[in-house]
Amino acid sequence: MSVPVDLDRRFRDAAARSGMLDAAYDVVDSPLGPLLVATGGRGIVRISFDTDLDRYVEWLVRVAGRNVLRAPRLADPLRRELDEYFAGRRHAFDLPVDLRGVAPFSGRVLRELSRIPFGQTVTYAELAARAGSPKAARAVGMTMHRNRVPILLPCHRVIGADGSLVGYAGGLERKVALLTLEGVLL
Amino acid sequence: MDAVPIPPFESFYAEHSPEVLGVLRRRLGRDRAEDAFQETFLRALRAYGRLEHGEHLRAWVLTIASRVAIDVQRRAKQTGELPDVPHEDARPAYEELGELTDGLPPKERAAVVLRYGYDLTYDQIAAVLDSSPDAARQAASTGVRRLRKETSA
Numbered sequence: 058m059s060v061p062v063d064l065d066r067r068f069r070d071a072a073a074r075s076g077m078l079d080a081a082y083d084v085v086d087s088p089l090g091p092l093l094v095a096t097g098g099r100g101i102v103r104i105s106f107d108t109d110l111d112r113y114v115e116w117l118v119r120v121a122g123r124n125v126l127r128a129p130r131l132a133d134p135l136r137r138e139l140d141e142y143f144a145g146r147r148h149a150f151d152l153p154v155d156l157r158g159v160a161p162f163s164g165r166v167l168r169e170l171s172r173i174p175f176g177q178t179v180t181y182a183e184l185a186a187r188a189g190s191p192k193a194a195r196a197v198g199m200t201m202h203r204n205r206v207p208i209l210l211p212c213h214r215v216i217g218a219d220g221s222l223v224g225y226a227g228g229l230e231r232k233v234a235l236l237t238l239e240g241v242l243l
Numbered sequence: 244m245d246a247v248p249i250p251p252f253e254s255f256y257a258e259h260s261p262e263v264l265g266v267l268r269r270r271l272g273r274d275r276a277e278d279a280f281q282e283t284f285l286r287a288l289r290a291y292g293r294l295e296h297g298e299h300l301r302a303w304v305l306t307i308a309s310r311v312a313i314d315v316q317r318r319a320k321q322t323g324e325l326p327d328v329p330h331e332d333a334r335p336a337y338e339e340l341g342e343l344t345d346g347l348p349p350k351e352r353a354a355v356v357l358r359y360g361y362d363l364t365y366d367q368i369a370a371v372l373d374s375s376p377d378a379a380r381q382a383a384s385t386g387v388r389r390l391r392k393e394t395s396a
Contacts, residue, residue, distance in 0.1 A: 060260045060280075068256075068281050077288045078252075118251045124292055125251045 066129075073131045079122030082113065083132035088143050088238075089231050096131050097121050100153030103205045106227035120158055139208070143238065148175035150209045163200040165189065170201075173214045176239040180218045202226050208235070246296035255291070255300060256284060262301075263308045270312045279315050283308045290370040302361035307371060310353060344390065350374075351386030358383045 073081055080102050082095035093105040093113050102121055105113055117125045134152060141147035154171075156164055169187040173179055179187075181194040181201075188197070201212040207227055213235040217223045225232035236242040250258075263283055267276035286307050294303075340360040344352045353372055357363045358379075363371075368379040 060264050064264070064277055064280060065260070067277075068260075068284055071281055071285060072288055075285060075288065077285075077292075079292075114251050114253060122292065123249055123251055124288060126253050126256065126288075 069126060069128045070130045072126050073128040077124060078126055078128065078131070079124040080117045080120075081126055081128035081131035082117065083127055083129045083136075084108070085132060085136050085139055087139060089227070089234055092139070094132050094135050094139075095121075095125075096135060096152075097155055099157070100155040101135060101206050101209060102155050104207055104209065106207070106231065142208070145238065152209070154206050154209055156205070159205075162188070162190065162193070162196065163203070166197055166200045167204070167210050170204075170210050170212060170215070173211055175211075176241060178214045178216050178236070178241055181215055181223070182218060184215055198223070211235075214239075214241075247298045249291075249294050249297040249300075252288060252291055255287075255304075259301060259304045260284065263304055266305060266308055267312060271315055275315055275319070279308070279311045283311045286311065286371075290373070293370045295366050299361060299363055299367065303363060303367060303371065306353075306357055306361055306363070309356075310371075344386065347386050347389060351382045351389065354379050354382035355386040355390070359387075 072078055076098070078097075080095045080097040082093060085092045085094050090106065091108050093103070093108055093110070095102045095104075095113075095117055102117065103113075107113070114125055138147060138150050138152060142150070156167060159167065165188040166184060169184055173184075181197045182191070185191055185193040185197045190196070197215070201215055202224070204210055204212045204226065207213070213225060213232045215223075222229060222232050222236075233242060249255075260280075264276060264280050267279045267283070270276075271279055283304065287304050294300075340356050344355050347355065350372060354368055357368045357371060358365070365376040365379045365383075368383070369376045372379060372382070374382075
């Protein structure tokens with residue numbers, strides 16, 4: 058016997074409302090393919106292009122706690138903002154991002170990263186300089202590679218000094234798609 | 244021996260929710276079972292963060308379900324709308340113990356059933372009852388003494 062779909066959904070909604078979840082996740086469809094998204098009490102915890110669910114949940118448990126549940130209701134605000142962004146109707150995200158456990162240097166870099174507006178790019182070196190460590194372009198590259206909340210924290214807007222796209226943890230074709238959406242690439 | 248790791252709540256819920264629903268339906272009927280199902284897993288969620296190992300999770304959640312079912316039946320009795328509830332054919336030990344302990348105060352009863360019907364540790368019982376391990380131990384031993392007195396009387 059299995060649990061009927063609407064009873065299952067009602068429990069997941071109730072769990073989401075209860076405030077007892079450490080993190081709630083769901084799958085969001087996007088033009089870039091399915092995204093795994095997770096949110097916790099303090100904001101968005103993770104967005105992942107990698108849809109290996111076991112690995113994703115294991116990561117959430119490690120970072121947020123064991124009360125992790127798939128709860129579509131908690132993902133709805135993010136789903137809405139992402140839909141608007143991909144439809145070209147939204148240029149900035151309003152939802153807070155939870156960067157608990159991120160090293161101080163990466164935290165500084167990601168805060169600077171979050172200030173780069175829609176449709177603009179910076180180089181790794183420039184971003185390093187803005188974060189107060191002008192020589193740390195490579196470390197900035199690592200921070201971009203490990204970005205937990207791509208799209209919301211726009212690491213796709215960081216490019217090489219020669220204008221090349223360099224790389225993207227979610228796959229270079231997605232970086233191209235995001236920069237095209239934002240009008241940077243044709 | 245290493246403690247059995249506690250799975251993410253999602254896995255725990257996915258694994259045990261069908262059985263819990265089945266048990267609740269047999270005890271309460273289809274309609275009442277739905278609210279009881281939700282209540283059971285919300286109670287489990289509340290205590291889940293405090294579990295210390297992943298042993299006996301099945302027994303643990305079935306016990307919570309059993310307590311929720313008792314609450315639902317009690318409420319129904321108070322409002323005079325108790326439905327005719329079909330009984331299970333095969334009765335596990337914890338159910339028999341459940342009946343035997345029917346006259347005990349709720350906390351003692353739960354502690355006795357969890358300890359001797361499910362073999363849970365006092366830490367786990369404390370998590371279910373939302374109290375301390377010492378209080379759980381105390382409740383179980385008071386319950387057993389009371390039972391002895393009742394059965395020898």
